[in-house]
Amino acid sequence: NAGVMQNPRHLVRRRGQEARLRCSPMKGHSHVYWYRQLPEEGLKFMVYLQKENIIDESGMPKERFSAEFPKEGPSILRIQQVVRGDSAAYFCASSAYSRSGNTIYFGEGSWLTVV
Amino acid sequence: SQKIEQNSEALNIQEGKTATLTCNYTNYSPAYLQWYRQDPGRGPVFLLLIRENEKEKRKERLKVTFDTTLKQSLFHITASQPADSATYLCALESTGNQFYFGTGTSLTVIP
Numbered sequence: 001n002a003g004v005m006q007n008p009r010h011l012v013r014r015r016g017q018e019a020r021l022r023c024s025p026m027k028g029h030s031h032v033y034w035y036r037q038l039p040e041e042g043l044k045f046m047v048y049l050q051k052e053n054i055i056d057e058s059g060m061p062k063e064r065f066s067a068e069f070p071k072e073g074p075s076i077l078r079i080q081q082v083v084r085g086d087s088a089a090y091f092c093a094s095s096a097y098s099r100s101g102n103t104i105y106f107g108e109g110s111w112l113t114v115v
Numbered sequence: 116s117q118k119i120e121q122n123s124e125a126l127n128i129q130e131g132k133t134a135t136l137t138c139n140y141t142n143y144s145p146a147y148l149q150w151y152r153q154d155p156g157r158g159p160v161f162l163l164l165i166r167e168n169e170k171e172k173r174k175e176r177l178k179v180t181f182d183t184t185l186k187q188s189l190f191h192i193t194a195s196q197p198a199d200s201a202t203y204l205c206a207l208e209s210t211g212n213q214f215y216f217g218t219g220t221s222l223t224v225i226p
Contacts, residue, residue, distance in 0.1 A: 042219055
């Protein structure tokens with residue numbers, strides 16, 4: 001009964017490179033959320049996706065960041081031309097439904113370090 | 116925009132005592148409020164959900180209250196243990212089914 005799986009757990013990128021973070025939701029879950037957490041800060045909402053649809057990307061930076069959740073395969077958070085300020089922990093969460101009162105389940109996170 | 120505030124300072128308590136954590140929110144009227152636990156280097160883990168029409172919810176040594184008039188939730192851990200040491204996050208669900216989190220309160224239970 002696997003939970004939310006994220007990989008890689010740790011990723012080091014040089015400035016200007018691309019970072020791709022993957023998230024496989026819990027079995028049976030079709031809703032995925034991405035959050036960013038900086039040291040000593042809370043979880044910041046980035047994007048909410050369902051299969052093949054972006055429902056809300058109001059928390060995503062306008063440039064360099066994109067997310068997808070294809071019909072087959074994991075959800076991908078892509079950061080192009082990374083900068084030092086992108087260094088953070090990126091958490092993915094999933095849920096089975098979109099109705100109110102739902103619980104979301106988190107993965108263990110992907111720690112991105114930009115050098 | 117909605118704002119969620121939790122105890123900004125770390126909370127240190129003696130083992131066996133009751134820990135009380137606070138979550139205040141503004142510009143928002145959530146139907147549900149949730150509490151999560153996060154350990155260093157790990158993802159948040161769901162603990163409890165409370166609905167707006169529920170004043171109190173309990174689960175083992177955990178108790179959550181929800182006062183929609185004060186716009187506040189209190190999270191209590193009774194008979195605290197060192198293993199309860201972690202950061203605790205409150206989360207509100209928006210009308211669009213996104214979840215917004217507070218900054219968390221770091222709890223340390225001293226043996």
